[in-house]
Amino acid sequence: MLLVVDNGSIYTKTLTDFLAEKNISFEIQTPNILDLKSLSKYDSFILSGRRKNEKKTNEINSKIINYSIKNNCKLLGICYGAEILALTLGGTIKKSPSLQKGNETVKIIKNNFINHESLQVFESHSFEISKLPLDLISIGQSKNCRYEIIMHIRKPVFGTQFHPEMSEDGNNLIEKFCLL
Numbered sequence: 432m433l434l435v436v437d438n439g440s441i442y443t444k445t446l447t448d449f450l451a452e453k454n455i456s457f458e459i460q461t462p463n464i465l466d467l468k469s470l471s472k473y474d475s476f477i478l479s480g481r482r483k484n485e486k487k488t489n490e491i492n493s494k495i496i497n498y499s500i501k502n503n504c505k506l507l508g509i510c511y512g513a514e515i516l517a518l519t520l521g522g523t524i525k526k527s528p529s530l531q532k533g534n535e536t537v538k539i540i541k542n543n544f545i546n547h548e549s550l551q552v553f554e555s556h557s558f559e560i561s562k563l564p565l566d567l568i569s570i571g572q573s574k575n576c577r578y579e580i581i582m583h584i585r586k587p588v589f590g591t592q593f594h595p596e597m598s599e600d601g602n603n604l605i606e607k608f609c610l611l
Contacts (some may be wrong), residue, residue: 432451432453432455432456432457432458432471432473432474432475432478433457433458433473433475433476433477434457434458434460434470434473434475434477434555434610435447435450435457435458435476435477435478435479436459436460436461436462436477436478436479436491436495436512436527436606437459437460437461437520437569438478438479438480438481438488438511439479439480439481439482439483439488440462440463440479440480440481440510440511440594441494441507442479442480442555442597442602443459443596444597444603445478445581445596445597446479446509446596447459448495448516449596449602449605450537450605450609453606453609455606455609457477457601458473461605462487462491462492464486465491467491467494467498468584469505470495470498471502473504473582474503474504474505475502475505475506475608475609476495476505476507476543477484477500477506477507477508477509477512477605477608478492478495478496478506478507478508478509478511478512478513478515478516479509479510479512479535480509480510480511480512480555480556480594481510483510483606484558488588489504489515489518490492492512492515492519493519494509494514496515496519496520496529496588497519498588499586499588500583501509501575502586503553504587505541505587505588505608506586506587506589507589507590507591507592507608508589508591508607509554509591509594509595509596510512510555510576510591510593510594511556511558512591513578513581513590513591513592514558514569514589514590514592515569516588516590517560517562517563517564517581517590518580520564520566520567521564522560522561522562522563522564522567523560523561523562523563524558524560524561524572524586525559525561526557526558527556527559528556528576529555530556530557531554531555531556531559531570531573531575531576532554532555532556533553534551534553534554534598535551535552535553535554535573535574535575535576535593536549536550536552536573536574536582537549537550537552537571537572537573537579537593538571538572538573539570539571539580540569540571540572541568541569541570541582542570542572543580543582543589544582544587544607545589545604545607545611547610548559548570548608550571550598550600550601550604551598551599552591552593552594552595552597552600552601553597553598553601554575554576554588554592554593554594554597555592555594555597556571556592556593558596559576560577560581560590560592563578563581564575564582566583566585567582567584567590568581568582568584570582570611571591575581576592578591578592579591579593587611589608591604597598
């Protein structure tokens, strides 16, 4: 069962509509009501983007990331989800030089399980990953962002700086992730 963690992104409904359309079984929870003791009933997680920075939200998402890695569960972090993934494992983020909003081409730079070709994606973020921890590698980049898609070196854990729920290529990436 897939758990979608709704961190307040304006795009989460688009994500859940896509999952429902593809008949992918999922539950949706917000961090403030999620019972961390219930994580064992899920085998995969998607962490949505967010609108504002909240310490409690960061703590809960970090616990989900650590649980996922410890238990070899699939995880996809979207935008903020990728940033908190990097932070949780020892990386850093920074404010982007300007708001990144609009369509972008992401070039795949390393073989991976979820995509093999360049993608047309939608971006909407003002922060980005600036340094990856040792356990994460970059597998996709754009002219504006070095870490568009990141992947754990041993676990089925991924992050996208962009919003895959907002483009056809991104939807294909989500579907491949769900079918891993």
